[in-house]
Amino acid sequence: MESIATIATSNALAARELEWAKNTPELLAEHAVINQGIIRTRFPPEPNGYLHVGHAKSMNMNFRLAFEKLGVPLENRRTVFRYDDTNPDAESPEYIDSIRRDLEWLGWQPERTTYSSDNFQTLYELAVKLINKGLAYVCDMTKAEMEAQRDLAKSRCVARGAGKDPDVEAPIPSADILPGRNRDTSVERNLKLFEEMKMGLHDEGTMTLRLKMDFESANPNMYDLVAYRIRYTPHPHAGKGWCIYPNYDFTHGICDSLERIDYSICTLEFETRREPYYWILCALDMYRPNVYEMSRLNLAYTVLSKRRLLKLVDANYVRGWSDPRMPTISGLRRRGYTKEIINTFCNDVGATRAMNVVQMDKLFQVARQTLSVNTRRAMAALEPIKVVIGNFAEEAAKAEEGGMTFDVQNSPTDASLGSHSVTITETIYIDSDDFRLDEDPNFYRLTPGQAVGLKYHGGNLICDEVVKDGSKIKELKCHFDNSEGRPKPKSHITWVPSDGILCEVRIYNHLFTELEPSDRWEEELNAESEIIHPNAIIDPSVMSLVDKKDIDEWKSNQALQFERVGYFVVDTDTTFDSKTKEGKLVFNRTVSLKEDKTVKKVDAVEAEQKRKRAEQQRSVAASRDIMMTIEPKDFFKLAPEYEGKYSKFDDTGLPTHLADGTELTKSAKKKLEKDRVKHAKKFAKNKK
Numbered sequence: 001m002e003s004i005a006t007i008a009t010s011n012a013l014a015a016r017e018l019e020w021a022k023n024t025p026e027l028l029a030e031h032a033v034i035n036q037g038i039i040r041t042r043f044p045p046e047p048n049g050y051l052h053v054g055h056a057k058s059m060n061m062n063f064r065l066a067f068e069k070l071g072v073p074l075e076n077r078r079t080v081f082r083y084d085d086t087n088p089d090a091e092s093p094e095y096i097d098s099i100r101r102d103l104e105w106l107g108w109q110p111e112r113t114t115y116s117s118d119n120f121q122t123l124y125e126l127a128v129k130l131i132n133k134g135l136a137y138v139c140d141m142t143k144a145e146m147e148a149q150r151d152l153a154k155s156r157c158v159a160r161g162a163g164k165d166p167d168v169e170a171p172i173p174s175a176d177i178l179p180g181r182n183r184d185t186s187v188e189r190n191l192k193l194f195e196e197m198k199m200g201l202h203d204e205g206t207m208t209l210r211l212k213m214d215f216e217s218a219n220p221n222m223y224d225l226v227a228y229r230i231r232y233t234p235h236p237h238a239g240k241g242w243c244i245y246p247n248y249d250f251t252h253g254i255c256d257s258l259e260r261i262d263y264s265i266c267t268l269e270f271e272t273r274r275e276p277y278y279w280i281l282c283a284l285d286m287y288r289p290n291v292y293e294m295s296r297l298n299l300a301y302t303v304l305s306k307r308r309l310l311k312l313v314d315a316n317y318v319r320g321w322s323d324p325r326m327p328t329i330s331g332l333r334r335r336g337y338t339k340e341i342i343n344t345f346c347n348d349v350g351a352t353r354a355m356n357v358v359q360m361d362k363l364f365q366v367a368r369q370t371l372s373v374n375t376r377r378a379m380a381a382l383e384p385i386k387v388v389i390g391n392f393a394e395e396a397a398k399a400e401e402g403g404m405t406f407d408v409q410n411s412p413t414d415a416s417l418g419s420h421s422v423t424i425t426e427t428i429y430i431d432s433d434d435f436r437l438d439e440d441p442n443f444y445r446l447t448p449g450q451a452v453g454l455k456y457h458g459g460n461l462i463c464d465e466v467v468k469d470g471s472k473i474k475e476l477k478c479h480f481d482n483s484e485g486r487p488k489p490k491s492h493i494t495w496v497p498s499d500g501i502l503c504e505v506r507i508y509n510h511l512f513t514e515l516e517p518s519d520r521w522e523e524e525l526n527a528e529s530e531i532i533h534p535n536a537i538i539d540p541s542v543m544s545l546v547d548k549k550d551i552d553e554w555k556s557n558q559a560l561q562f563e564r565v566g567y568f569v570v571d572t573d574t575t576f577d578s579k580t581k582e583g584k585l586v587f588n589r590t591v592s593l594k595e596d597k598t599v600k601k602v603d604a605v606e607a608e609q610k611r612k613r614a615e616q617q618r619s620v621a622a623s624r625d626i627m628m629t630i631e632p633k634d635f636f637k638l639a640p641e642y643e644g645k646y647s648k649f650d651d652t653g654l655p656t657h658l659a660d661g662t663e664l665t666k667s668a669k670k671k672l673e674k675d676r677v678k679h680a681k682k683f684a685k686n687k688k
Helices: 025-035 053-070 093-105 116-132 143-161 176-180 187-199 248-258 268-283 306-314 329-335 339-349 360-374 392-398 540-545 604-627 632-638 666-687
Strands: 039-043 077-083 112-115 136-139 208-211 226-230 244-246 263-267 290-294 376-378 384-389 405-409 419-423 427-431 452-454 460-469 472-481 501-508 530-538 559-562 566-570 586-592 646-649 655-658
Touching: 039 053, 039 263, 053 077, 053 263, 053 329, 053 339, 077 093, 077 116, 093 329, 112 116, 116 136, 116 187, 116 208, 116 226, 116 244, 116 248, 136 187, 143 176, 187 208, 187 226, 208 268, 226 248, 248 263, 248 268, 263 268, 268 290, 329 586, 339 360, 360 559, 360 566, 360 586, 376 540, 384 530, 419 540, 501 540, 559 586, 632 646, 632 666, 655 666
Parallel strands: 039 077, 077 112, 263 290, 376 559, 384 472, 501 586
Antiparallel strands: 136 208, 208 226, 226 244, 384 427, 405 419, 452 460, 460 472, 501 530, 559 566, 566 586, 646 655
């Protein structure tokens, strides 16, 4: 086993090195004495929304996988759970509570729970220290001025990188812009103004505290980051004591150091924040943890951006943060995904620096494998058809001991899970998918000319008459055939007795129609992401398992496998009382069963849907081919998705005005330029 000192500098979680990141021997010695052989990570979510499956991956990394990669013994592993709560405008007690509950539900046990806001006084004192060292200053530049300043600094950097004279390519119009009118002001002036900011003597947006970093850096994150801003918003944890708040970049590295973190693990989009992270700690002569960036979790057919998730909730596209279509921990739990499923999935995905999109099928398969082991079976009909058995009394009289009641194992593979009984009644219900009026050699279930077996009964069910109400099938009149030598049925179908429990069943599909939702993601929402069967029915043997008193939004609720249909869970909307048999019973589908294609053939409707999908894919491919013929300068004039949207363009072909003459904002043009750059890269690659 490696020594703890060696583990703390192991290459297992090595990333880009910086001179600022090197600790002095004195700092290393002090850290070793304080940590006493402990290797510490941290999980630092911002309480500005509910945790999602990407956070589950981060928890798995920080509480388990990182230590395994480093070879840290169990007794030396510690993880701090920290609320990175520096933005009171976006944070709330609801989010704080939900994050704690989700972490506990997933089974992770932190060494301790901390809040960045608990360090507000220390952070303030360290900011004063930087002012005294001439490394921070109070700035009165507006947001627009700072944006212009950074754009200019970036342009000059690009010129230098291309071997050109920045004073020619991007001349500085005024020292007020670059380096800025406040940058070289006195320590006394900055201490006085920062104290005034703290005392609430200035309006929001009028002043910030900035770090005196490097406007000639190739990394824009070094362009004098804002460390503090004025916000007259009470803090959900710290209360009303502060009206200046530190930003993320200033806070999280310092908190890492204060909490004696050995490995600060984040996702790759923070890789360029490595410079300011270490610059700040170096300037303050504080211990520098190891920083490791891993790829973020990109899950197919969904979004993990908190901004987009919040929009889904606020715009009522979904039922809330816990909607079963949401990739939040609460949504996954409500859909029936247990902590074992989520943690196993995250473990299988692992943590690397390679960017990729994880298919939903991977999560579905983990769910099937996990749920198949110990999930209670039951029979249900989502779209029930009434079946009246004409010779029921006669067949019941001939039945052996037990009559029409059958003992069924709760799990066909594990007898230790017990059993339940099901009783065939004179009237039963079957699912509409199990009956067709028209004969089809590829359909193996019930038709007017084809018998079918009933699960657990053993005999054949034969349809004698179809009773219709207009075009809708109202009832099937059938009879049992238990005679010797009867034809062996091609399949057996499930059924529900006449005393079955009425319920609502919600079938969930992908939230989006696109594998990777684009910037136009709201247009890509799947209209069939939730399909509701309001008149479903389930066998009464589950009565005691689905009572409202046992339902809790913060735990895994009762799961059932609807035979031949899929895995389902009781939803929190349930109000069903098993004693009075009143109230609403609601189920959510967690995942479908893996389809047995030898039993269920593709029918005409499915074949038509498949044909349409193939046609759509060919159309998309053709459109892609057309796009590859459009020069980047003509992209916004000829590309089908932009055609007719804009009326004026600059010399490079970038739109400047909408079709109605409205001038585009600077940020809108920036976004369009990014789209054109992406197209240009694809266009150039296609030309090779």
